[in-house]
Amino acid sequence: MEQAKMFNILIVDDDKAIVDSLAIYLSAEGYNVLKCYDGMSALETVAEKQVHLIIMDVMMPRMDGIRATMRLRETHNIPIIIMSAKSEDADKILGLNIGADDYVTKPFNPLELVARVKSQLRRYSVLGSMEKKEGVIQNGTLELDTERKQLWVSGTSVRLTATEYGIVELLMRNAGRVFSIDEIYQRVWNEPSYNPENTVAVHIRRIREKIEINPREPEYLKVVWGIGYKIEKI
Amino acid sequence: MFLAFVILLAAVCVIPLFDRDALAPNYTRTDEFTFQLNYALQRMTGTVPLDAESEKDAVFYDEYNGKWLTPSEHDQWYMDSNGYQYFFRRGDKFATNMGVTSVYDACNFADSPYDFALIKVDYFYRGSSMGVEFPNLPIDQISRIDYGYSSELAQYCRASLYIADELAGEDFDFVLLVPAVEKGGLLNIVAEELFGVSGYAYTNHTYIYWVGMRTMLVVWCCAVLLGIFFLIMSIIKRRSIGLFCQKLARLQSKLLFEIKLALFVLLLVLPMCFFISEIDWNPFAFTITAISLQLFFLIWMAYSDFKYNGAKIFSFNIVSLIIKYLKNRDGMYPFQKRMMRIVRRTFIFSYLLIIPGCMIAFLAAGWHMFFLFLFGLFLLYLGILILTFGFDRYRTLTLSLGELVSQTQAIRAGELGVKPNKITNGDISELAENINCIQDGLKSAVAKQTSSERMKVELITNVSHDLKTPLTSMTNYLGLLEREKLEPPEANDYVAVLSQKTKRLTSLVNDLFDVSKASSGAMELKTEPLDIVSLTEQTLAELEERITAAGVAIKLNHPAEKLWVMGDGGKLYRVFENIIGNAVKYSLAGTRIYIDISKGKNMVCMTVKNIANYEMDFDPNEMLERFVRADKSRTAEGSGLGLSIAKSFTELQGGKLNLSVDGDLFKVTVALCAAQAPASQTQPDIIDVPDQATPEA
Numbered sequence: 001m002e003q004a005k006m007f008n009i010l011i012v013d014d015d016k017a018i019v020d021s022l023a024i025y026l027s028a029e030g031y032n033v034l035k036c037y038d039g040m041s042a043l044e045t046v047a048e049k050q051v052h053l054i055i056m057d058v059m060m061p062r063m064d065g066i067r068a069t070m071r072l073r074e075t076h077n078i079p080i081i082i083m084s085a086k087s088e089d090a091d092k093i094l095g096l097n098i099g100a101d102d103y104v105t106k107p108f109n110p111l112e113l114v115a116r117v118k119s120q121l122r123r124y125s126v127l128g129s130m131e132k133k134e135g136v137i138q139n140g141t142l143e144l145d146t147e148r149k150q151l152w153v154s155g156t157s158v159r160l161t162a163t164e165y166g167i168v169e170l171l172m173r174n175a176g177r178v179f180s181i182d183e184i185y186q187r188v189w190n191e192p193s194y195n196p197e198n199t200v201a202v203h204i205r206r207i208r209e210k211i212e213i214n215p216r217e218p219e220y221l222k223v224v225w226g227i228g229y230k231i232e233k234i
Numbered sequence: 235m236f237l238a239f240v241i242l243l244a245a246v247c248v249i250p251l252f253d254r255d256a257l258a259p260n261y262t263r264t265d266e267f268t269f270q271l272n273y274a275l276q277r278m279t280g281t282v283p284l285d286a287e288s289e290k291d292a293v294f295y296d297e298y299n300g301k302w303l304t305p306s307e308h309d310q311w312y313m314d315s316n317g318y319q320y321f322f323r324r325g326d327k328f329a330t331n332m333g334v335t336s337v338y339d340a341c342n343f344a345d346s347p348y349d350f351a352l353i354k355v356d357y358f359y360r361g362s363s364m365g366v367e368f369p370n371l372p373i374d375q376i377s378r379i380d381y382g383y384s385s386e387l388a389q390y391c392r393a394s395l396y397i398a399d400e401l402a403g404e405d406f407d408f409v410l411l412v413p414a415v416e417k418g419g420l421l422n423i424v425a426e427e428l429f430g431v432s433g434y435a436y437t438n439h440t441y442i443y444w445v446g447m448r449t450m451l452v453v454w455c456c457a458v459l460l461g462i463f464f465l466i467m468s469i470i471k472r473r474s475i476g477l478f479c480q481k482l483a484r485l486q487s488k489l490l491f492e493i494k495l496a497l498f499v500l501l502l503v504l505p506m507c508f509f510i511s512e513i514d515w516n517p518f519a520f521t522i523t524a525i526s527l528q529l530f531f532l533i534w535m536a537y538s539d540f541k542y543n544g545a546k547i548f549s550f551n552i553v554s555l556i557i558k559y560l561k562n563r564d565g566m567y568p569f570q571k572r573m574m575r576i577v578r579r580t581f582i583f584s585y586l587l588i589i590p591g592c593m594i595a596f597l598a599a600g601w602h603m604f605f606l607f608l609f610g611l612f613l614l615y616l617g618i619l620i621l622t623f624g625f626d627r628y629r630t631l632t633l634s635l636g637e638l639v640s641q642t643q644a645i646r647a648g649e650l651g652v653k654p655n656k657i658t659n660g661d662i663s664e665l666a667e668n669i670n671c672i673q674d675g676l677k678s679a680v681a682k683q684t685s686s687e688r689m690k691v692e693l694i695t696n697v698s699h700d701l702k703t704p705l706t707s708m709t710n711y712l713g714l715l716e717r718e719k720l721e722p723p724e725a726n727d728y729v730a731v732l733s734q735k736t737k738r739l740t741s742l743v744n745d746l747f748d749v750s751k752a753s754s755g756a757m758e759l760k761t762e763p764l765d766i767v768s769l770t771e772q773t774l775a776e777l778e779e780r781i782t783a784a785g786v787a788i789k790l791n792h793p794a795e796k797l798w799v800m801g802d803g804g805k806l807y808r809v810f811e812n813i814i815g816n817a818v819k820y821s822l823a824g825t826r827i828y829i830d831i832s833k834g835k836n837m838v839c840m841t842v843k844n845i846a847n848y849e850m851d852f853d854p855n856e857m858l859e860r861f862v863r864a865d866k867s868r869t870a871e872g873s874g875l876g877l878s879i880a881k882s883f884t885e886l887q888g889g890k891l892n893l894s895v896d897g898d899l900f901k902v903t904v905a906l907c908a909a910q911a912p913a914s915q916t917q918p919d920i921i922d923v924p925d926q927a928t929p930e931a
Contacts (some may be wrong), residue, residue: 008912015703015706015707017707017710017711018703018706018707018710019712021707021710021711021713023711024714025710025713025714030480051783056532059699083706085698085699085702085703086699086743087698087747088697088751089758089760089804105702106705106706107705107706107709107740108706108709109713110709110710110713110714111708111713115280118830135408174281174364180765180768181768181771201771201772201774201775201776202778204775205775205778220925223453223772223807224773224803225764225769225801225803225804225805225806225807226765226766226768226769226801226803226806226807227764227768228768
């Protein structure tokens with residue numbers, strides 16, 4: 001937490017109550033919070049002060065979050081988390097495509113947002129400068145030490161069973177590839193599949209609960225409905 | 235046009251120059267003829283003894299000495315410009331062709347032994363004064379020169395004799411002999427003592443020619459001058475000629491084609507007939523010039539007519555007038571009757587005109603009745619024209635109808651942007667207009683519907699935003715409150731209730747948003763082939779905790795192979811989650827939930843059966859309505875939208891959702907469209923785990 005004090009986090013939302021409540025949560029985690037109530041003033045603040053992360057609403061007066069993000073991306077590389085009442089897939093894809101690093105739909109769990117802020121900051125500041133270690137597979141804030149059979153999420157060690165580890169290693173090594181349940185079973189259990197679906201699916205759900213900030217909206221271990229699972233390549 | 239005019243004018247001026255030779259008399263022939271004539275006359279009058287002297291040698295008859303002359307070495311011929319010939323012998327004027335036949339001799343025609351068998355003369359010269367000379371008489375007094383009959387003296391010369399009929403057996407006043415020649419004229423006049431002179435016949439073949447020539451020269455000069463004048467005028471007044479042409483064309487446009495044609499033929503043929511009949515005595519060049527001019531002006535008029543009126547000159551004819559009149563009358567009838575009239579009329583007219591026309595023309599041709607033949611042809615012409623017009627009308631009607639058919643097809647296919655037709659065909663213009671109106675109306679209706687649809691979606695988005703924003707604040711502050719230790723301690727419980735209800739509200743708002751979007755049709759779907767078995771397994775895995783907590787068991791039956799359906803994974807998961815979640819929530823503890831997956835013909839079905847933990851005294855269809863819940867007290871968790879959302883989403887993906895209740899057995903069937911297994915995906919090769927970790931048991 002000593003490190004966290006250095007970070008300036010800018011919260012942009014036209015609803016003052018939301019900004020204030022988030023400020024309380026983030027201050028409690030030791031971050032320095034800056035507040036803005038529209039896109040224009042957010043741009044001004046970023047120009048004036050050093051900002052390490054931005055939490056941005058979409059529907060705002062003067063300049064909306066999407067345009068502000070686009071403008072910011074022209075000059076800055078800082079992480080931007082968009083929080084919006086728009087929950088459609090198309091809105092999320094748009095937000096991520098124009099350069100946002102994460103997308104949270106309202107209403108959200110404030111603790112989840114705090115966790116996402118931490119994750120983004122770690123990815124931005126620590127991982128970005130970290131050298132590659134031998135035998136370590138890295139994907140976003142996930143680090144898999146294949147020699148020690150150890151998984152680290154945002155720098156925190158996560159305990160996995162051997163089966164879970166096998167699944168994670170398979171998926172991490174092939175990040176971005178979709179595995180069907182059969183494929184996972186055959187490769188991890190090392191035997192032909194016979195009605196393995198439920199077993200694999202349950203294992204995966206448990207892994208998700210261990211490594212994801214919000215298991216219902218996973219960031220890494222994603223369900224491809226009706227087909228299989230994959231770890232998103234970040 | 236102008237150039238053509240100039241060239242033609244020049245040609246008209248030049249033709250007489252070339253034709254001058256044609257105008258010139260054939261002297262030799264005329265001279266020879268003269269002698270032959272004289273010889274004939276002298277023989278007729280008996281002045282030449284047939285046996286006494288050689289006919290061949292006898293060239294000239296010397297009436298002074300009363301004997302025939304034969305040319306000798308010292309003889310000289312002389313001919314003056316008028317064609318008078320003199321015969322000189324040894325320097326003296328020995329004979330002349332100016333006085334050939336004595337009137338006295340001519341008067342003895344009737345008594346002479348020679349029979350003249352006079353044949354009719356072709357024509358005689360009606361010109362002015364001729365080379366008639368009477369020594370003591372002025373020419374003016376020869377007023378009766380026109381009297382008499384014309385005859386031809388056949389075998390000797392191609393001459394004609396013009397003899398007063400009365401002279402036979404009467405007192406001969408005078409005899410006029412007019413021999414026919416091809417060019418000019420030749421006249422022998424036999425005068426009588428009546429005039430108090432001893433009559434002589436005078437011959438002059440040149441004078442007449444010369445007179446004709448002089449007239450021609452004057453005419454020709456005038457023509458050339460006129461031509462030059464017109465040429466200059468036409469150059470100066472170029473523009474007004476154009477204007478004149480236009481005016482002329484405007485006048486012509488008011489004439490029917492048939493009338494124009496008749497006038498053309500009349501103007502062309504009649505003068506030609508006239509000229510041709512007179513061609514023998516009219517100079518050839520004059521004829522040619524006149525016909526050329528005639529042709530030129532006719533062609534010029536036709537040209538200007540065509541230039542300014544175009545093809546209209548053909549379409550403006552009697553038949554088109556008749557048809558126009560009939561068309562106007564047709565307008566009074568409704569469409570069906572109108573079309574029937576057209577068909578009937580076309581057939582009747584063509585049968586009534588073509589067949590009789592053919593018959594009349596054929597018969598008339600046999601009977602050599604020219605005008606009847608023409609009449610037959612005219613009937614034929616009318617019939618064929620009406621038939622043509624009828625078929626043309628049918629053709630345009632067919633084309634227009636075809637256009638309408640394709641237009642309505644496009645409208646039916648939903649292409650409302652298709653170009654409205656521009657049919658002005660009188661027969662179906664009404665129909666075309668109506669279709670255009672329907673298209674317009676439909677277009678605006680669709681546009682209205684689209685915009686209201688868009689407004690609905692916007693409304694949903696805005697309402698959802700307005701609901702979600704305060705919810706966010708509530709969640710955040712409740713979270714903060716939950717951290718505090720409140721006084722009195724019960725307050726912590728209050729906050730817990732608030733927090734729970736806020737969560738419920740959140741799920742309600744989300745569900746409401748989903749169901750509104752699904753029913754407004756604004757939902758975006760990304761359909762792809764999905765394995766329904768895998769999806770069920772995944773759903774069950776997601777619900778594992780709730781299943782365990784509810785104390786129910788799941789019995790899953792499915793075929794060994796994968797069953798592919800077309801669907802949007804996320805949306806289909808919501809359907810399955812809602813249905814199975816619902817079953818879990820309302821199942822009697824300790825019972826089993828049966829999930830059967832089976833493959834139909836084109837559909838794949840998933841059936842969920844469970845034993846309800848309450849009495850289901852409701853209509854299964856009512857369950858699918860929004861906000862209807864099994865427990866009427868509405869205390870349980872959930873929005874009551876679960877099955878409604880499941881139904882909406884299923885239907886969006888082309889599937890069907892059915893509910894049935896049989897006692898305590900609650901059954902939900904989801905049928906989805908079967909799909910082909912996806913082609914082998916282009917995925918990267920699997921990187922295998924190096925030393926495969928053997929999982930613990």
